[in-house]
Amino acid sequence: MTHPIPFARMNGLGNEILVADLRGTSARVAPEAARALAVRSETHFDQIMAIHDPVTPGTFAYVRIHNADGTEAGACGNGTRCVVQALAAETGRRDFVFETRAGLLEAFERADGLVTVDMGLPRFDWQAIPLAEPFADTRAIELQIGPIDAPVLHSPSVASMGNPHAVFWVSGDVWSYALDRFGPILENHPIFPDRANITLARVTSAGSMDIRTWERGAGLTGACGSAACAAAVSGARTGRTGRTVAVAVPAGGELLIEWRGDDHVLMTGPAEWEWSGTLDPATGAFARDEAPAEARA
Numbered sequence: 198m199t200h201p202i203p204f205a206r207m208n209g210l211g212n213e214i215l216v217a218d219l220r221g222t223s224a225r226v227a228p229e230a231a232r233a234l235a236v237r238s239e240t241h242f243d244q245i246m247a248i249h250d251p252v253t254p255g256t257f258a259y260v261r262i263h264n265a266d267g268t269e270a271g272a273c274g275n276g277t278r279c280v281v282q283a284l285a286a287e288t289g290r291r292d293f294v295f296e297t298r299a300g301l302l303e304a305f306e307r308a309d310g311l312v313t314v315d316m317g318l319p320r321f322d323w324q325a326i327p328l329a330e331p332f333a334d335t336r337a338i339e340l341q342i343g344p345i346d347a348p349v350l351h352s353p354s355v356a357s358m359g360n361p362h363a364v365f366w367v368s369g370d371v372w373s374y375a376l377d378r379f380g381p382i383l384e385n386h387p388i389f390p391d392r393a394n395i396t397l398a399r400v401t402s403a404g405s406m407d408i409r410t411w412e413r414g415a416g417l418t419g420a421c422g423s424a425a426c427a428a429a430v431s432g433a434r435t436g437r438t439g440r441t442v443a444v445a446v447p448a449g450g451e452l453l454i455e456w457r458g459d460d461h462v463l464m465t466g467p468a469e470w471e472w473s474g475t476l477d478p479a480t481g482a483f484a485r486d487e488a489p490a491e492a493r494a
């Protein structure tokens with residue numbers, strides 16, 4: 198291993214996250230390193246949250262978000278909670294401002310250990326998502342999959358949470374759809390020039406919904422925080438829910454999403470450390486630390 202950097206394997210409600218600490222170096226996680234880590238069962242991940250030295254004064258760190266396929270994303274809600282938990286344990290601080298490709302993010306660890314991330318403002322204009330052609334109303338766009346006269350999924354709400362999302366409303370169980378089959382087709386549909394995260398959402402009350410997400414660049418995941426935000430704001434925008442929604446995710450558990458009056462979307466949920474090690478950001482070669490989990494308790 199040439200330039201080992203510390204990392205932690207964590208999860209945000211089942212969203213598999215590697216938090217890699219590149220502060221003090223000019224190195225970046227190479228796409229081939231990300232892909233190499235993603236294919237190994239021990240280090241399989243949905244996103245790597247790479248913590249870099251801050252760029253903008255007043256921010257704690259610049260965070261790069263790498264998908265399992267080696268591409269970069271502008272937002273990752275579950276991963277941001279993991280970063281907050283790791284940095285709170287290291288520094289004793291509770292409040293952080295991060296910079297990402299999508300802008301500045303504020304986040305804090307609560308006294309009960311849950312982490313709240315201010316995911317910023319949702320965008321609904323077609324250019325911001327982005328869509329390949331104009332849609333005046335993005336609460337339901339013309340897009341469907343399945344037979345033309347009996348589509349399996351149709352008319353998604355679309356939104357950007359710093360990354361592109363399409364939310365298909367379903368009345369049945371979210372598990373009864375072949376998202377593994379439809380997900381990649383919809384992710385790569387020409388209407389989404391930057392591809393998109395694809396979510397099935399079933400509203401269960403004015404304040405709750407179940408979701409299942411096919412993540413751009415990662416596939417089926419146990420949870421997707423930005424998708425939970427996109428689904429909650431789309432639920433409120435289409436009159437299906439109120440502005441505070443408990444979103445149940447596939448791995449189990451819920452994210453609490455609050456779309457505040459000032460338009461900011463707040464996401465609250467847990468983060469969990471699993472184990473730590475070192476990795477080479479150029480190749481993805483890694484080694485696990487010897488320390489037993491109890492040593493960190």
Ligand SMILES: N[C@@H](CCC[C@H](N)C(=O)O)C(=O)O
Nearest residue numbers: 270273274275360421422423
């Ligand atoms: N898991 C994330 C979203 C990750 C980014 C996504 N795959 C993309 O490319 O936009 C979350 O918790 O928000």
